[in-house]
Each structure stands twice: as structure tokens, then as C-alpha cells.
Amino acid sequence: MLLKHTPKEITERKALMINPAKTCQPIGAMYAALGIKGCLPHSHGSQGCCAYHRSTLTRHYKEPISAATSSFTEGASVFGGQANLLQAINNIFTVYAPEVIAVHTTCLSETIGDDLPQIFDKAIKEQKVPEGKTVLGANTPSYVGSHVTGFSNMVKSMANLAEKSGKKNGKVNIIPGWVEPCDMEEIKRLAAMVGVKITMFPDTSGVLNGPLTGEYKMFPDAGTSIKDIKASGDAIGTLALGEWCSADAARLLDTKCKVPCSVLDMPFGLQATDRFVDALRKVSGTTVPDEVAAERGQLVDLISDMHQYFYHKKVAIFGDPDQLIALTEFLVSIDMCPIHIVTGTPGKKFERRIKEITKDMPYKVNVKAAGDMFLLHQWIKNEPVDVLIGNTYGKYIARDEDIPLVRWGFPILDRQGHQYFPTVGYKGGIRLLEKILGVLLDRLDRDNTEEKFELVY
């Protein structure tokens, strides 16, 4: 409805983005910070920024998101935000008593040039940080990058807390990237099945998909403790899931504490999950149990049973680069054809990876990093697809072009379930295929003639 005027003809745009396929850096930093136990995220900027970041996360996770703000007004905008942040650190520890404050900057504080490490030093010297408590920070100006880079920057700051005692602890670090809290649970479950002791950070499971108990806890008993994050420097290895979300932190751990890292794709779909399970096995010297092989077999069974409905169906997908790379590989592996692929996050590497994965597909592929939904809509007008996969913002295109939409990614503002049903791993692959198959068969039921209207598929 709102997009009826999107023209089919594509003209080159250099200085204008329309409906970007991304959101701002601090949202990612805030989500990552919520995966630290006892952490209050803090937005160093105006109240408006913080309200936007909190409400976006609340709308997706359907949980109240607590975060503090430096509450910039005209004075801070002109003279800098140091005084506000010092007072905020003091107030937060006095009033809310978190274990950790994770500060991220905003466009305004970055433009002023506030220096977070210098302000933290001053806060410590002035005894505003109580003994045993932690303050960490990430630079997240939103005029570069996206929510994905904001997430990555905050996770890198966590890795910077790692310490090396000289004695390995036998654990493997897993940096899961921006996935749902239930996906983090599923990654932990898979690692436990393979017999690997892990430290995962960040870990939002139990924080953003916790039960309703009738008792409000500002800091749920979940998330990765600062003690465990510090001990990640003694791990035997790190598995970083996703080049965009997790690789920087893993490489920092490698440089700083000599913890060797492997950067893998996020474990969405059959092959990426195979590689993740294999990496778990290798890094810890364990074997893959029959239970994991059985879960894999169930996913393969579903693919073979339903292959006729997936075969050569054209798909448009949009979202975040790490997710899209793994999803594209999964779709290609079941003979679907992702022909239009857009991420709002910059990075030419993304386009190269997608072209490599789709090189043997029977159709031409359009792919763009730092792209927007307007271009995706134009591509679809020129080459229609059978299904669209992405976040809630795809519903406008889906409605205008009458295409089934599978909601997957961030943010999903108008549906439930994403925080509870994982899509990583073999079981998650079944969930993803079930969602895609559901919309394809619903469409068949809607459009088939009476003679072809089937009871059994």
C-alpha cells in the first residue's frame, strides 16, 4: 500500500538511500550488552536515541529492555558529555547496583568527540566505579556501519576484558553472533551433546526469552558473567560464528591472549551446521554422538520428502550479512533459487561470498551490500519471486506484490515465536523449512483450481 509508487525502472542512486535494510549501531551494542550477566546497557547520547534503541528491542523480543542514558541537552552537545557520563556512572551504581555498565556512544557523542577510555579512567580515579564492578564501552556512531557493526564492536570490547593466566582451562569460546536467545540455547545444547565445555559470550538466553514468573528481576540470573569473559583468555580455542558479528572479537582474543580462532558461518542450514559440529569436534577432540547424527538425518529426510515443492522456487532475501550467507547456502543446497539478496550492512566481501555460493544457479543473481528495500522492491518488480524471506519491513513489498513472506531476522515486530523457536542447527533447519514450506503450500491452496485442490501434500 505504502510502496505503490516504487517504479520498475532502476536508475543509479549514489547519495540517497530509501528504506534502508538496517538500523543503527547502538541497537546492536545494546543487544550484545544484554548478554552479559548483571549488565545495564548505557547509551551515551540524548534520551531520544536511547528510547528508540530500547523500544526497537522491546518490540522484537517482547520484553522490557532496561538501559540508561547520558541524557544530553544543549549544554552537553556544546561542551561534551563527560560530566553527564560521570554522573550517570555514579547514579547507576548507587541506585541500580549492576555488576557491569556497558556504554555505547551515539552519533552525537561521537561527533562531539567524547573519549570513553579517558572518561572511564576519570570515573575510576574519582571512585565512581565500586570495587569489583566493571565499566566497558564501544564506539558506535551510526553514520557508519549498522546494528551489526554495533553488535560486533560491543562484543570486541567484551573480548578486550579477557585475561591470560598461562594455564589453559580446557574450554572453547563460542561467539554466537546476533542470533535469537533461543538460538544461543540451541548452540549450547549442540555443544553439550558433542561433549564440549564452552564459554559463550554474549548469551541472551534466559534474559530476553525468560519465563513470566510474577516477580520482576531487573537483572535476570542469566547471561555470561564477567568472570567467565575474563577467563576466555585461557580457552583452548574460539569458534566465531559470522564474519561480521563475531570475527573481530575472536581475532582480538587470538592476538591478545593467543587463543586460536576459527571463523565459521552461522550454523543455519545443513552444511553450515555440519561445519560447526565438525569444528566443535576438532577443537575439543571429542566425537559426534549418534543423537546429533539422528537430528541431521531428520533434516535430510524433510528435505528429500518436500524437495518437489522447493525445487527452483525463486526467493528474495534481505537482512544481515552473516545470516544471509548461511541462508543462501541452505536455499541453494535444497535447489531453491535466491535471486535477489540485499543487506543494509556495508562490505564488498558479502557480495563476493554470495556470488561464489550462487555461481551454479540457473538464474542471474542480484546482490547488494549497503543496499535498501527500495532497490529490492524494484528487482522484484523486474523479476518476480515465489517467496520473500526477511524481517517485518518486508510486509509492505509482500503486500504490494502479493508474495508470501517468511519472517526471519531482525526486527520482527508483528509476530511472536522467534525468541522461542531456534532456526540454528539441524532442528532449527527443520523449523526454517517448515516455515518456508508452509507459505508455499498455503499459496498453492489459495491459487489452485478446484480440480487441483489437494488434501495431501
Ligand code: SF4
Ligand atoms: S542514528 Fe544516531 S541519532 Fe539516530 S537514534 Fe541512532 S544513534 Fe541516535
